[in-house]
Structures are given as C-alpha cells and as structure tokens.
Amino acid sequence: MILDAINYNLSNKSVIMIDKSDQIGGAWKHIKFCNVDKLENAVHYLLPNEECYYFLEEFLKIKLRGSDKKFFNMRFLNFRFNFPVKNIFSKIYFNFININNKSLLNLPFIIKSIFSTSKIDKSKYPANGSLELISRIKKIAEESNLNFLMGKEIKSIKVLDNKVYILVNEELYTTDELIISHGFLPPKQFHINGQEIKIRGLKSLRGSLHINTQISSFKKFRKFKNKFSQIIFPKDSIVKYIHNLSQFINDKDFSKNYKFIVVAAVKNEVKKSEEVIREVIKLLEVSRLIPKSNNRRREDLFWQDIYLPILLNKDLEKINKISNNIIRIMYTDELSKGIAIYSKNWKFLKEFCKKDL
Numbered sequence: 321m322i323l324d325a326i327n328y329n330l331s332n333k334s335v336i337m338i339d340k341s342d343q344i345g346g347a348w349k350h351i352k353f354c355n356v357d358k359l360e361n362a363v364h365y366l367l368p369n370e371e372c373y374y375f376l377e378e379f380l381k382i383k384l385r386g387s388d389k390k391f392f393n394m395r396f397l398n399f400r401f402n403f404p405v406k407n408i409f410s411k412i413y414f415n416f417i418n419i420n421n422k423s424l425l426n427l428p429f430i431i432k433s434i435f436s437t438s439k440i441d442k443s444k445y446p447a448n449g450s451l452e453l454i455s456r457i458k459k460i461a462e463e464s465n466l467n468f469l470m471g472k473e474i475k476s477i478k479v480l481d482n483k484v485y486i487l488v489n490e491e492l493y494t495t496d497e498l499i500i501s502h503g504f505l506p507p508k509q510f511h512i513n514g515q516e517i518k519i520r521g522l523k524s525l526r527g528s529l530h531i532n533t534q535i536s537s538f539k540k541f542r543k544f545k546n547k548f549s550q551i552i553f554p555k556d557s558i559v560k561y562i563h564n565l566s567q568f569i570n571d572k573d574f575s576k577n578y579k580f581i582v583v584a585a586v587k588n589e590v591k592k593s594e595e596v597i598r599e600v601i602k603l604l605e606v607s608r609l610i611p612k613s614n615n616r617r618r619e620d621l622f623w624q625d626i627y628l629p630i631l632l633n634k635d636l637e638k639i640n641k642i643s644n645n646i647i648r649i650m651y652t653d654e655l656s657k658g659i660a661i662y663s664k665n666w667k668f669l670k671e672f673c674k675k676d677l
C-alpha cells in the first residue's frame with residue numbers, strides 16, 4: 321500500500337498516508353524483544369510470484385532467498401526428523417501423514433497434493449530479513465517526500481457529493497479519493513451517501529510465539545543459527561511452522577550471551593495458555609530445533625494474537641461499489657500477489673528507484 325502511495329505522490333498528486341501505528345510496515349513492522357530492537361514480528365513468506373520477485377530484486381534491490389534450509393518436521397519410527405522440503409520423498413511422506421484416511425486408494429490424491437505443496441519450496445524471502453525491505457521502502461518514502469500521519473487513527477468516514485470526509489483523531493480531512501486495503505480496520509462511523517456501512521469481516525485467530533534461548537557458547541549458538549531457516553509441521557501438530565530469527569541478527573549485536581530466537585505460528589484458533597506454551601516449547605526441544613533449557617524467563621517468551629485477514633474481498637468490493645470508486649481498494653491479503661498486480665502501474669516509482677538513493 322505504501323508503495324502505491326509513493327507512486328501516487330510522485331505523479332504529482334497530493335497524498336497523505338495515515339496509519340494509527342507509530343511505525344511503518346503494517347503486519348510486517350518490527351518488534352522489540354529481548355533487547356533486540358528490530359525483530360521480525362511473525363512468520364512471513366513471499367508466495368511464488370515471479371513478477372513480485374522481479375520488482376523487489378530489480379527496483380527495490382532486495383536480494384531474495386529460496387527454500388534452502390527449509391524442512392518438514394515429521395515423526396519417523398517414534399523420533400522427530402527434519403526432512404528437506406525440496407526432496408520428493410519428503411514431500412510424499414509429508415502429504416501421506418497429512419491425509420486423514422491413509423489407504424493406498426488415496427495414492428492419486430497424495431501425488432496430486434505434492435504439486436500443491438510445491439508452493440512451500442518455491443516461496444522466497446528477503447535474504448537479510450524483512451527489516452531490509454521495510455527500511456528500503458521507508459527510505460524511498462522519505463526521499464520522495466511522502467506525507468505521513470503516523471500514530472493517528474481514522475475514526476469516521478463520510479462520503480458525500482463526491483468528496484470523502486475523514487476524521488483522523490480530532491481533525492477533519494477532505495479528499496477526492498480514499499484508498500484502503502485488506503489491513504484497514506473500518507471505523508464504527510462509516511457512511512456513504514447517507515447509507516451506513518457495516519462490515520462484519522472475518523476474525524481468524526493465528527497466534528504466534530517468540531521464544532528466546534540464551535546460549536553462552538558461540539559454537540553452540542552457531543550450530544543452531546545455521547541449522548534451519550524455516551520448519552513446516554504436519555497438520556495435526558500444535559505448531560504450523562517456525563522461523564529462525566537469529567539468522568537475521570548481526571553477531572555483533574550480542575554481548576556475552578547469544579540469543580537464539582525463533583517465532584512459531586501456532587495452529588489456527590489456538591488461544592494462549594501456559595499449557596499451549598509448554599507444548600510448543602517441548603515440541604521444538606524434542607525436535608532439536610531450539611536448545612533444551614530449564615531457565616527460560618517470562619521475558620524470553622512473547623505471545624501475539626494475530627487476526628488475519630480482517631476485511632474480505634467482498635467487503636472491499638462492496639465499499640468500492642457503493643462509493644462509485646471514490647473509495648479505491650487494493651487487494652493486499654497476499655503480499656506477493658498484491659505487489660505483482662499493482663507494480664504494473666508503478667511507473668513513477670520504478671523511475672524513482674533507478675536514482676541512486
């Protein structure tokens with residue numbers, strides 16, 4: 321969305337980007353955890369999309385990395401192993417244990433699903449983490465003089481006579497056009513030409529847990545840090561996938577104690593509890609994905625309730641239709657698809673990125 325705003329701004333239109341958060345990045349913004357200032361806040365991925373990858377590499381100069389060090393974690397003969405996602409036998413076994421009715425009659429189904437999981441081994445990620453991507457976008461936004469209203473919430477929207485009246489905190493703004501995307505939380509007071517807009521949206525809970533383990537030996541820390549990038553678990557597991565975050569932290573940022581930090585995405589709709597946290601940690605420890613530890617402190621754990629996506633396509637389309645396109649919409653629920661769709665129109669932004677920023 322911010323890339324679209326930059327492009328619009330560069331086309332000589334007057335643009336203001338409003339965000340109730342005090343830092344840019346939306347769902348991708350960073351958190352402070354265990355004294356690491358800018359840490360990834362969730363398990364992210366860029367689903368396969370060549371147009372998106374091209375835009376990020378060619379124009380934003382972000383190096384992307386494929387699925388090396390990505391594994392399926394599966395039980396085999398009562399032990400848990402990490403199998404490379406690219407390996408065809410790993411894929412067959414992963415698909416086999418994921419189906420409910422395990423019979424040979426299901427073989428065609430398993431083979432078919434191998435191709436659907438191929439998204440996993442074809443997705444990419446910024447090689448230096450998402451901080452580089454967010455920082456790059458922030459720099460381009462600043463260099464292009466995009467106006468920001470950060471830390472300010474849209475409290476009400478009224479569309480009347482081809483104008484949009486937006487109450488941002490206590491201040492009223494009038495504009496010819498408003499652009500919203502999937503991550504927008506519509507205010508309670510929302511009227512288009514006298515009609516009250518009620519959006520129910522979707523609330524789907526995807527909890528995540530950051531786990532830090534202090535390690536005093538550099539050798540042991542390096543072993544874990546280089547072991548994996550992402551691990552995917554079978555359907556019946558409490559954890560969906562985990563991401564190694566220490567791979568994106570500079571060694572120089574550590575003092576005597578090294579921090580091995582992972583973030584685990586837990587199964588949909590699982591709520592925070594001591595029991596769930598214990599179960600997640602135990603699974604990762606027995607899988608040798610985090611070091612065993614008896615002295616993890618409360619501050620070494622950080623649980624987030626994440627709801628995604630809030631708005632549905634049909635909600636956005638309804639708002640766009642009733643407002644006669646005065647409220648323009650962007651499909652951003654899947655980042656790589658969104659970048660691929662909209663980057664086709666980012667003529668001014670692409671030209672601007674060619675400058676030595």
Ligand SMILES: Cc1cc2nc3c(=O)[nH]c(=O)nc-3n(C[C@H](O)[C@H](O)[C@H](O)COP(=O)(O)OP(=O)(O)OC[C@H]3O[C@@H](n4cnc5c(N)ncnc54)[C@H](O)[C@@H]3O)c2cc1C
Nearest residue numbers: 339340341346347364365473474501502503505652654655
């Ligand atoms: C934790 C999380 C992880 C995700 N990971 C991935 C991923 O790995 N890959 C992927 O493809 N997609 C992912 N998604 C989906 C995500 O929706 C997109 O990646 C993308 O971030 C959507 O962009 P957006 O600008 O529409 O929304 P967001 O990135 O959610 O940003 C919306 C921004 O609008 C602000 N805002 C909302 N309502 C108001 C209001 N009323 N007034 C003022 N400001 C407001 C919020 O503060 C926020 O900063 C993730 C979503 C979440 C929540």
